[in-house]
Amino acid sequence: MRKVRGKSADIHANPYFLKAAGEGVPLSWNHYEKMLPQDAFSCLGLTCYDCLLGPCRINPFGEQNEKTVCGLDREELVIRTFSRFTGIHTPDADKAADCFLEAAFPALESLYKGLPGETAACTKRIGLGILKQENINICLERPSASFLELFLKTAKENAAMAAGVQAPGFCISLVGSTPFICPPDVVCDTGSSELAIMTGLVDAYIAGGDLPSRAWNAAANYHTAFYTADSGNCDTNKIMEFLNGACKAYKTRDKSRIMPSDVLEEAKFSGITALRDSLQGKSYKGVCLFGGSSNLKLTQDEALFHAVRTMAEKGILCAAFGEAALTLGKYGLLNGQDNVIGFWGAAALPELLKILPYKDTPCYAYFPELFGREDILGLLACAGKDLPAYTSTRLPVEGADRLSKALGERVCYGKPGEVPDSILRAIQEGRHGN
Numbered sequence: 001m002r003k004v005r006g007k008s009a010d011i012h013a014n015p016y017f018l019k020a021a022g023e024g025v026p027l028s029w030n031h032y033e034k035m036l037p038q039d040a041f042s043c044l045g046l047t048c049y050d051c052l053l054g055p056c057r058i059n060p061f062g063e064q065n066e067k068t069v070c071g072l073d074r075e076e077l078v079i080r081t082f083s084r085f086t087g088i089h090t091p092d093a094d095k096a097a098d099c100f101l102e103a104a105f106p107a108l109e110s111l112y113k114g115l116p117g118e119t120a121a122c123t124k125r126i127g128l129g130i131l132k133q134e135n136i137n138i139c140l141e142r143p144s145a146s147f148l149e150l151f152l153k154t155a156k157e158n159a160a161m162a163a164g165v166q167a168p169g170f171c172i173s174l175v176g177s178t179p180f181i182c183p184p185d186v187v188c189d190t191g192s193s194e195l196a197i198m199t200g201l202v203d204a205y206i207a208g209g210d211l212p213s214r215a216w217n218a219a220a221n222y223h224t225a226f227y228t229a230d231s232g233n234c235d236t237n238k239i240m241e242f243l244n245g246a247c248k249a250y251k252t253r254d255k256s257r258i259m260p261s262d263v264l265e266e267a268k269f270s271g272i273t274a275l276r277d278s279l280q281g282k283s284y285k286g287v288c289l290f291g292g293s294s295n296l297k298l299t300q301d302e303a304l305f306h307a308v309r310t311m312a313e314k315g316i317l318c319a320a321f322g323e324a325a326l327t328l329g330k331y332g333l334l335n336g337q338d339n340v341i342g343f344w345g346a347a348a349l350p351e352l353l354k355i356l357p358y359k360d361t362p363c364y365a366y367f368p369e370l371f372g373r374e375d376i377l378g379l380l381a382c383a384g385k386d387l388p389a390y391t392s393t394r395l396p397v398e399g400a401d402r403l404s405k406a407l408g409e410r411v412c413y414g415k416p417g418e419v420p421d422s423i424l425r426a427i428q429e430g431r432h433g434n
């Protein structure tokens with residue numbers, strides 16, 4: 001079992017880990033530790049469950065010509081797995097790495113198609129301190145733009161519902177970033193969603209997005225009304241149901257389990273032109289683009305926090321977007337720190353990659369923690385756009401010799417703590433560009 005401090009670099013998270021342990025509330029970290037070892041075949045990309053002839057798996061140490069039921073060899077099986085993760089299909093196993101790298105940028109663009117134009121500047125308050133004891137607190141994780149707009153409108157029009165349960169109002173906050181600019185402040189990043197619930201102050205939690213929310217682990221043990229939402233159930237009646245659920249839950253709060261927080265930082269996110277302005281206005285030793293989100297296999301935030309601090313001190317412009325930027329904001333690193341700049345929302349990446357690489361400035365990308373498709377596509381898109389890319393999360397491709405080798409030339413795995421030195425060394429030695 002890892003120690004409390006090994007779970008997150010955030011010292012403000014520790015009291016909530018201890019609270020969970022004291023209350024016997026199992027969090028995702030506990031489930032992960034209990035589950036170990038995870039299926040090694042799947043970690044290498046050597047499993048498939050796409051049809052009922054399977055699931056199939058190939059032993060990485062077995063004979064070279066071992067095949068799945070439908071005749072895929074080791075290389076083809078891993079490619080199929082990675083296609084499932086990325087949504088990119090490649091017909092030619094010999095050119096699979098190139099295909100993944102080239103297709104990632106257009107795949108990202110199509111993911112964010114239809115979202116409001118250029119990434120704009122905005123200021124957000126970030127921290128568990130957003131949750132106030134007197135309010136009915138509602139957290140929205142990864143809401144779609146249409147859902148959020150309707151939710152805010154409906155909550156405003158029905159603000160009197162809060163008075164019905166003797167509360168001064170609804171307090172609506174985000175968990176994680178959204179790919180579009182929006183008004184609510186942020187209670188935490190998605191990797192810390194369980195800790196928000198552990199305050200005992202979240203009355204309703206509404207999870208969006210395609211992937212399951214870890215918040216359920218804690219919500220199942222608290223008074224919190226937990227819902228999932230997508231554009232398919234985005235109508236006023238449904239939202240009224242959520243608001244009613246939040247009011248009812250507010251009345252059932254257990255005061256003895258409330259642990260409020262006063263941690264709150266203000267983060268200034270830049271508009272997209274700020275990157276070009278920075279590069280034109282000052283000479284940097286290099287630029288490093290930071291992305292990705294949260295993966296509990298690593299000590300949460302540690303690699304990102306360390307890398308940004310180390311590289312910014314050495315004169316590298318650290319530009320973060322999406323969850324990575326939000327995380328820097330949580331640590332107070334987005335309020336005017338030298339050489340650090342953040343962009344709200346993952347949708348900023350395609351725009352950033354139209355500016356980077358910039359002239360002859362060495363440019364790199366580091367995505368320490370990867371979670372889902374968006375993160376993987378972002379990493380591949382950077383590598384595909386000639387930014388040497390690093391991650392500290394293992395991709396499920398190591399079961400395929402050729403794919404793993406070809407991809408590894410453009411996307412390097414580096415242990416947390418070691419990547420900043422690798423990048424700084426490469427800059428010093430004049431090695432940059434793929």
Ligand code: SF4
Nearest residue numbers: 048051054056068070
């Ligand atoms: S490898 Fe082929 S046979 Fe096996 S589960 Fe996947 S698609 Fe089905």
